Amino acid sequence: MEPPQTQPPPKIVVLRWGHRPRDYRVTTHVALTARALGAEGIIVSDVQDENIRKSVDKIVKRWGGPFFIEMGTPWKKAVEDWRAQGGLVVHLTVYGRNLTPEVLGEIKARGKPIMVIVGSQKVPVSFFSEKISDFNVAVGNQPHSEISSLAVFLDRYFEGKELEKQFEGGELRIIPQHRGKKIVKIRP
Ligand SMILES: C[S@@+](CC[C@H](N)C(=O)[O-])C[C@H]1O[C@@H](n2cnc3c(N)ncnc32)[C@H](O)[C@@H]1O
Numbered sequence: 001m002e003p004p005q006t007q008p009p010p011k012i013v014v015l016r017w018g019h020r021p022r023d024y025r026v027t028t029h030v031a032l033t034a035r036a037l038g039a040e041g042i043i044v045s046d047v048q049d050e051n052i053r054k055s056v057d058k059i060v061k062r063w064g065g066p067f068f069i070e071m072g073t074p075w076k077k078a079v080e081d082w083r084a085q086g087g088l089v090v091h092l093t094v095y096g097r098n099l100t101p102e103v104l105g106e107i108k109a110r111g112k113p114i115m116v117i118v119g120s121q122k123v124p125v126s127f128f129s130e131k132i133s134d135f136n137v138a139v140g141n142q143p144h145s146e147i148s149s150l151a152v153f154l155d156r157y158f159e160g161k162e163l164e165k166q167f168e169g170g171e172l173r174i175i176p177q178h179r180g181k182k183i184v185k186i187r188p
Contacts, residue, residue, distance in 0.1 A: 009157065010113045012039045013082075014150065017075050017127075018120025021049050028055045029147050030118060031069060035059065037154035038162030039116070041068030045075035064167025079115065079132055088112040089133045092149045093119065096136035104156055107135055116153060118146035 014034040019027040031042045031052065044052060048071050056069045079089060088110050097103050107114070117127060126132050139149040154162060175182040 009108065010111060012114045012116055012154065012157065013087075014039050014042045015075065015078055015115055015117045016042060016044045016146070017046070017117060017123060019044050019047050019049060019052075020120065021047065021051075024049055024051045026120075026145075026147070028052050030150060031056045032059060033147055033151050034154070035065075035067040037151055038158045038165055039154060040066070041070065043070045043073055043078050045073055045078055048072045060170075062171050064170030066168065075117075076132075079117075082115045086112060087115055088135075089115045089117060090135045090137055090153075091117040091119075091123075091127050091133035092139065092146070092153060093123070093127070093136050094138050094141060094143045095128070096138040098138050098141060099153065099156060103135070103137060107137075107157075110134070114157075116150065118150050120146065 012034075014030065016027055016030050027044055027049070028051075031044070032055075034042045035056070042056075053069055053071060056067070060067050083089060088107070090107060117133065119127065128136055137153070139152045169187075171185060171187045173184050173186050175184060
């Protein structure tokens with residue numbers, strides 16, 4: 001008998017609020033974390049910063065995708081559009097309910113594509129409201145960062161399987177080694 005087919009979990013898109021151009025590496029690292037750990041793309045809301053777009057596009061060209069980056073959309077419009085299309089919104093915040101198996105189970109039970117909002121300093125208080133977020137989730141109730149909270153959330157959501165994801169269309173691939181570095185060119 002065929003083993004039962006398990007459906008992949010619904011897709012995840014990240015919304016980064018509060019990008020500061022003088023700190024562009026933080027948002028770039030949020031985007032690279034989102035890509036590497038299974039999200040489909042990132043919306044960097046409210047601002048345009050070509051440094052980020054260039055860095056992300058370069059990584060996707062070299063190492064593969066698909067992964068999209070959208071910039072400048074006002075956060076409220078991005079959230080409202082997402083919810084109007086039937087998506088769920090999970091706001092990561094130190095003040096939320098801790099990311100226990102129970103909370104993760106509630107999120108997964110909705111069976112909807114997820115927008116994960118990560119903030120910056122002092123997010124608008126409306127992020128916590130029912131109009132904006134379906135879940136306010138903490139990755140431990142201790143302050144750390146948008147990068148680490150996103151990484152842990154994605155890894156718990158995808159149950160570690162995102163680490164085996166095959167990226168498409170890149171130029172380079174790493175051949176894992178016990179020691180040293182091995183990179184092969186798979187496309188010119
Ligand atoms: C520098 S922190 C700001 C902490 C802020 N006081 C808050 O409202 O969470 C920037 C972002 O990191 C994320 N973050 C930091 N610690 C977190 C935690 N323990 N759980 C979930 N997200 C966290 C949140 O998305 C937050 O907006």
